[in-house]
Amino acid sequence: MTDEPLGSDRVEWPLIGPAPHGVVRPEPVADLDWEPERASRLGEGVLDVWRVFLSDLKDLPVSRNRPRSAVAASVLRDVPEEPLSTDEVVAHLRNLVLGDSTYSGHPRFMAYVTGAGTVPSAAAALLAAAINQNAGAWRLSPAATEIELHLMSWLAGVLGMPAGAGGLVTPGGAIATLVALKVARDQRAGWDVRRDGIAAGPRLRIYASTEVHAVVGRAADMLGLGSEGLRLMPVDKSQRMDVVTLRDAIAGDRQNGCRPLAVVGSAGTVSTGAIDALNDLADLCAEQGIWFHVDACYGGAAALAPELKPLLTGIGRADSVAIDAHKWLYVPLTAGCLILRDPALLESSFKVAASYQFEEGGLERGPDLRYRGLQFSRSFEALKIWIALLAHGRAAYARRIAHDAELAHYLAARVEGLPWFEMMAPVTLSIACFRYAPADLDDRQDRDKYLDLLNQRLMTAIQLDGRVYCSNAIVDGRFALRACIVNFRTEAEDVEALLSVATELGRDLDRELRSAGTSAAQTVAP
Numbered sequence: 283m284t285d286e287p288l289g290s291d292r293v294e295w296p297l298i299g300p301a302p303h304g305v306v307r308p309e310p311v312a313d314l315d316w317e318p319e320r321a322s323r324l325g326e327g328v329l330d331v332w333r334v335f336l337s338d339l340k341d342l343p344v345s346r347n348r349p350r351s352a353v354a355a356s357v358l359r360d361v362p363e364e365p366l367s368t369d370e371v372v373a374h375l376r377n378l379v380l381g382d383s384t385y386s387g388h389p390r391f392m393a394y395v396t397g398a399g400t401v402p403s404a405a406a407a408l409l410a411a412a413i414n415q416n417a418g419a420w421r422l423s424p425a426a427t428e429i430e431l432h433l434m435s436w437l438a439g440v441l442g443m444p445a446g447a448g449g450l451v452t453p454g455g456a457i458a459t460l461v462a463l464k465v466a467r468d469q470r471a472g473w474d475v476r477r478d479g480i481a482a483g484p485r486l487r488i489y490a491s492t493e494v495h496a497v498v499g500r501a502a503d504m505l506g507l508g509s510e511g512l513r514l515m516p517v518d519k520s521q522r523m524d525v526v527t528l529r530d531a532i533a534g535d536r537q538n539g540c541r542p543l544a545v546v547g548s549a550g551t552v553s554t555g556a557i558d559a560l561n562d563l564a565d566l567c568a569e570q571g572i573w574f575h576v577d578a579c580y581g582g583a584a585a586l587a588p589e590l591k592p593l594l595t596g597i598g599r600a601d602s603v604a605i606d607a608h609k610w611l612y613v614p615l616t617a618g619c620l621i622l623r624d625p626a627l628l629e630s631s632f633k634v635a636a637s638y639q640f641e642e643g644g645l646e647r648g649p650d651l652r653y654r655g656l657q658f659s660r661s662f663e664a665l666k667i668w669i670a671l672l673a674h675g676r677a678a679y680a681r682r683i684a685h686d687a688e689l690a691h692y693l694a695a696r697v698e699g700l701p702w703f704e705m706m707a708p709v710t711l712s713i714a715c716f717r718y719a720p721a722d723l724d725d726r727q728d729r730d731k732y733l734d735l736l737n738q739r740l741m742t743a744i745q746l747d748g749r750v751y752c753s754n755a756i757v758d759g760r761f762a763l764r765a766c767i768v769n770f771r772t773e774a775e776d777v778e779a780l781l782s783v784a785t786e787l788g789r790d791l792d793r794e795l796r797s798a799g800t801s802a803a804q805t806v807a808p
Contacts, residue, residue: 605621
């Protein structure tokens, strides 16, 4: 090679000389290779859309009640044969962002468990996409791999796990759960499942509460255990798994020739935010030789807030923990995290040989994360988590997470003070479940069924109205309105807006249902 700078124009490489006679040297095709000036013009246009979005967000409706046909007509177009101009591309993006979008970062969005997406994270995501490293191999992403490993080690420490614990970033909690339970299967089945398959031994069992996230059942299905392989335990009045019933179920399965594999404890259930008795579950799993996984996709970030961390006592004893950074760490979708007490077990479950992946031995390089999970090709998702933490600092996260919980308790207190609302479950973290319940229904025999119908209609009306946005939960078989606050823009006035809109729309719907003579028999089952 010469000393000529890489990337400069060259006619030929000196060691091979010019192309032989008759060999046509292809001319460059640079249509997709934008010069920096053109890239900057597009970037400036995108930043302008982003600036308007941030400036106007609080005044925009959370969602717009437009039918699918209207949305499609607004945002879809034929792929052009020739490129759009930069102005046309920016105009299309502006319409998409400021037109038919639902804004999970809106201060009055309190549905599901969706973080708002911090500004530093979004900027980091742009740069991660720009450099486009494949974080599946250390040699392709040395800085990215080191940051991801360090970030997972730090997060393990936040949870109270021992030195050496770590893991990887995943596309979300569903994949983190699947990966964790595959490691559990491979480690605790009692035979070589990777070689011999799931049919080579006794039936395997995973245990969780009836409140566990649905992705646990999906993971059991994908791992070959079937729907019968997941046993759901009842919960107590606080929506926590009944450990006594769990112990009996494990004993019964052993007697019937099944092999208990893993217990999944919840650190913040998706419906009510309940936290299982993690220490008791850890004791039971240690005693029984069962893998202990904690689904902390929602509640794990509470470990950053000193006021809330005691609620997670025992989580550091888990064999594996899943946390979604795109929930209560507020980073943009998607960013799941899987932490293992012994991260080396990931390679025993996922490493495969590939002839096209040769690498000389003896080089000072780090691990290849493609051998620690499902993905061979991996984007640098860790960067948006890392930069958010650097830009805001741990103390700011602690304050805001605690404030979200404070707002949920404030919502509950306001509900308790309004006679037409009822709380449906205790507030543990930052979820409040309640329902609209007119006081004059107390003597109605079908009261609960009528309130199910009324609140089903009310939730839909709230979402279509667009001023606020909540979702639902089923609590002890009854339909509830559910507000989950994992949004750094939400404040007390937004919580008050939810109750005000629910009151306004609830009164109208109750009046309509009563005038129509609606009975509980017409309730649509959730």
